Amino acid sequence: MDRVSRWNAIVSLLADHGRLSVKEVAERLDASEATVRRDFDQLSRQQLVTRTRGGVTNSTVAYDLPLRYKMARHNAERQRIATVAAAMVTPGQAIGLNGGTTTTEVARALVARAEIANQGAEWPTVTVVTNALNIAGELVLRPTVKTVLTGGVARQQSYELIGPLATRLLEDLWLDILFLGVNGIDAIGGATANHEGEAGINGLMVRRSSRVVVVADGTKLGQVMFCRIAPIESIDVLVTDRGADPVAVEAIRAASVEVVTA
Secondary structure, three states, rough: OOOHHHHHHHHHHHHHHHEEEEHHHHHHHOHHHHHHHHHHHHHHHOOOOOEEEEEEOOOOOOOHHHHHOOOOOOHHHHHHHHHHHHHOOOOOEEEEEOOOHHHHHHHHHHOOOOHHHHHOOOOEEEEEEOOEHHHHHHOOOOOOOEEEOOOOEEEEOOOOOEOOOHHHHHHHOOOEEEEEEEEEEEOOOOEEEOOHHHHHHHHHHOOOOEEEEEOOOOOEOOOOEEEEOOHHOOOOEEEOOOOHHHHHHHHHHOOOEEEEOO
């Protein structure tokens, strides 16, 4: 496991447990205790965790780590996926985006399109509905995008709003296209997520959409995580990278999902 992967894993574990020891993390991540101590020290220097004797505890800014460091991984693949996905949008449509590094890139690619970014437009050229605080924060500055942010309780690890307050708004909306970021997608398991709250809101977004496009780099294919977002039958298109496992790609394609590689 490389350093970025370990750091993401450490913060994810810390979010769940609040306190971790060197020995515990070394065993979980199959790393040496010396390596884990160095990781703890580096994360502490960046104020992403609080160092304690023999371990770490949660830092008030630990939520920064997942997006900051995940963005550095597979970023070229995500940008290619995002460019292909954004080209599927027609001006005037209502677009859904859940949280995640790939959907963040889709949002950026979308507003970079000339038809969308036309600053001379009298009205917004697209409407974007999202439960991701970071995506809304970027899009709200674009005068040609009507940004709709769901309600809900913010989850620090992903910047996503979850819970019944988000549900109330989404039940009254209809989306032309949903670009769905996932932790796993599999021909049998469908689209899945690590967190039950995120899976619930994302599943509702799927049900409120005419077309569902999963955007996922190749590492997500063939993976089944803790909570199901939607069955494979609810997915219309998968946009992934050329490095994706061909066996997983063919299995998903055989489930009547259009697969596009970027």
